[in-house]
Amino acid sequence: MARPALLLAALLGAGSAAAQDQAACGGTPGAPAWAKSAAYRGTLGTLPIALQLTPGRFESRYFYERRSLDISLEEFRSGEQLILQEAVRLERGGDSVVTGCFTLMPAGTGLKGTWQAPGGPAAQPVTLSPLNALTLPLKAPNSPGLQRLRRDDPLAFLKFNRAWVRTASSVREPLSGLSYPRVANASGPLNAALQDRLLENAVSALDCRSLLPQDLQADPAAGYELRAALTLQKTRLISLREDVYYECGGAHPDNFSLGLILDRATGREVSPAVIWPKLTAARMQTLYLTGVRRQVEADCLDVLTQSPLEFTVNLKPAGLNLTPTSLPHVAAACAETVVVPYAALRADANAAGPYFADLYAR
Template sequence: MFKGLKRLAPCAAVLFSLISIAHAEEGPRVFTGTLGKSPIVVELNTSKDGEVIGRYFYEKYHRDLLLTGSSSDGMLALVEGENRYGEEEPLPTLKLKETGDGLQGEWHSPQGKKLPVKLADARLPASPLTTLPFIAALPQSAPYEYLRLQDLKLKAEKKENFMGYELQWWTEPESKISLFSVESGLPKDEQQRVNQQLLGRLWREVISYHGCLLQGGVNTDFMQQAEPKLISPSVVSLNIATSYYCGGAHPDFGDSPLNIDVRTGHPLSLADVLWVGEGQPILHAERDSAGDQPLSATDSAAYSNYQREVLVPWLIKQFTMLHPDEMKKPAEDDDNACNYSDESIWGYSPWYFTAKGLYLGPYFARIARACDAPEWSVLPYSIVKQHPGAVKLQLPKG
């Protein structure tokens, strides 16, 4: 599908064209079938006694429709969509009953139109040899999303030369989510691992887009911009800025960087790069290829304590020495000032590599979000190198 992204898959993927999905007793159940003559994919969670919540999409459109309702003695009574903001408009309904391998029933429109519904437990097409690791893992972790992504394709957009590396930009047309792959400048095997992370992240953001649409309804807004920040023989670093409204009182925005260890293809944690505590870093790079392996409860508590009591005070001290005017605590009566000396804004800083140093951004509450992303909060590599993390990286001179 993409140059440099082929990888070997288990022989089973070659031998079997379909993978049966057995639903977990307490997890959502995924079905494929038809509503009228239109193919649909349905996910239903019936883990709570008598309560059903789920969603479905038409294969032609891919956009989720909310389902809520109840179940009793193998019969499901569902409502499609929801009334928001005090509305009381009639909504479509579905009446379904359990069969040996799925559900059957009818869809009713508010105007009285009826269409037959026939669903069977989903059987997922096997992943091709070229499938990204992120997508190959979805049949087990998120089969509904796996089925959605089957018909979505990336469109090749512009090519760009960044810091001597050729980048190919890709866009998923429905969500308009874009990200790049590295086409030249890295050894072939390293380039492949990096691109698996980059394009896996693109598809992860497509899933987030659809989740936002489901949660926010017709007034949803989800815009995203990815920007490469540093590419070197050691790291690929980029920032993903998202502006979104997924329902609720106010829209919001935020940064979600991605930093990749070129040698292994693993995402980097801040403690992989910078460690100012005693002993060995709590976080390390020995994680799965998707970077999703959670910390144990003990390590999570220890790292939170390290952030709060060691890292944040240290960062404030460094930035106060580097940028005393910006870090000066504002007067109490200055409601419009940004208080960068507040420890609470540095606890979970978005961070990425730049040519000059490690950028660490503060995170303010919504009322003061205009204070986010100051240009000056860059920690020079000369300081970072004095406090190396768990991964040995060749950092720029800065």
Template sequence: MLKGLMRLAPYAAALFTLISTAHAEDGRRVFTGTLGKTAIVVELNTTQQDEVTGRYFYEKYHRDLALSGSLQDSTLNLVEGNNRYGDDKPLPTLKLEETGSGWQGEWQSPQGKKLPVKLTEARLPAPTSATLPFIAALPYGEPYEYLRLQGLKLKPAKKDNFMGYDLQWWTEPETKISLFSVESGLSKDDQQRVNQQLLGRLWNEVISYHGCQLQGGENVEFMQQAEPKMISPAVVSLNISTSYYCGGAHPDFGDSPLNIDVKTGHPLSLEDVLWVGEGKPLLHAERDSLGDKPLSKDESNARYQYVSKELVPWVIKQFTALYPTEMKKPTGDDDCNFQDESIWGTSPWYFTEKGLYLGAYFARVQRSCDRPDWSILPYSVVKQHPGAVKLQLPQG
């Protein structure tokens, strides 16, 4: 949900000695102030004056409330919430006048209760050298989320041991999002790089939860489970399974693995690990970012051609040889067809002790076919087709 967050080197955070003003490049502006006597954070996009959009949260609760309306001259008329599911119930409104430094005016409930609103352009607390790189990068693209996270803290949960590595699990109490950090078994520098990625991902999932809540309103569901799959001196690999309903016709679910190169702290793409094409492996752009950095048009086209024309046919051929029974063509329309090339093009993948797990992705009517437990590519095969990053893989 939150894309394009550029990685900020830890040392760079220490260079911030000024408090920055909060606005995003796409026209969104962020304000802080009060509604009545309660502190709030507001994001508004007034670029299209007849279709103003926004959201706000009470600093005490952090839960988004949607805003929509219009700007006429210097008067902003907004509705809080929506009736997207046909409820046609009266909604709170805000009427604000522009000031030299923000907005001021009045909030009114459907019952007629009125409260004053005062907003000024937000000034962000500067990141420090101890700020997690993921959070330190937020002021540049997502200042609103940066301010939300200032009020949230992780709580330590259970301790665990996986493949000989001590893990500390952390939970963000309001969203119940949970993930682990590695506490032993790696060098100090490797451990720091890996944990920056892991905790950055945890906070990214917290942001995704709030984005889902904003879309789904009172009916939102967002349940998540993180599971370590392999930890070694070379890689830390985990899978994050999410079941969610963020509005729309149906709930859904999906896997979103994270595979980290221990020596660099970079997330790994499948092309970094496995390459079955001609020439040099593609150097996937997301390796240089904490989020999913968008590929250029040329990169995107090259990757599409490689995946569709080379990788997917190769994967089907390998799995047909390794798992002939599972890959057998179905006899009925409702059976899982693992020969279908379309199901492997966006495979979630992660490391296991035995090899690379490549998942299948079916259309909604056959989602029960997702996540086959057998689709593992042995390391003996993977090593014959190394990717862009030199990794010490298990024997498998």
């Protein structure tokens, strides 16, 4: 599972912001030749940490395992020494402040050195060993997304590979606090698909909280909020909608919606085109604009008719739900959801398809 695009640009920006005070830790920008992309786990003083080194990509980071919030690192070098400079924002509106300097050298297959706050007390010893996430036992239920995280982002896997809290109707990921619906009598593949949706949101939630200034990281009103709901359950199909609201320390909060249609047996996504092959993008836009005229003011209607729209879709008992996803942030309030009754789409449907009977009487 790749780090979500929603937060990747912000993470890159946070990394480059650390360059504001290149003299804080000393050295010359860039890593020594021996430094390669790798994940490590070890101790800083007596505290367990995990560290991802990604030279030249502004993605190096580490976290204290007791907190699990990433701290961005920027690479410098002094001779053969690797210097990793950490910087954080202490309060909203403030600039990044350099809060620590790693000085590291190879030691066998790992790294050894020190960490010290600029102008602070004595340096703390740092010992790091390679982190091979593929050798760690699974503590969360196995799923394709968890395995991708294990392979592609060992630090995130280390955080989220833990027992999750299950009830009859939901699953809660304890580190992020996010919950996701459960489906009664779900197949194994469907349970895995739902877990992976929660996992992707949980990774985003912790990335978001890591980007907040420190005075907001403990504020429950800041960060990342997920509202996920089952909107339809049928014999062959289920559908869900995710609404996410996030404030990650940028200029303003933001939000997005995601609709999902899943095959109940396989857990795989079902494209609306599989159910309604004749439902073209142009027809979808026409149906949307016809329905939305009764829901929005004239100024929003002007925005909605200016250019082709992109939609996220989910199913409800009343019909196909269309929600625009392509509006600029300033017009996001115009993104009303329109419900297109299934009867209006019957002529577009594949009557011989596996999902027809879930939505239409023969």
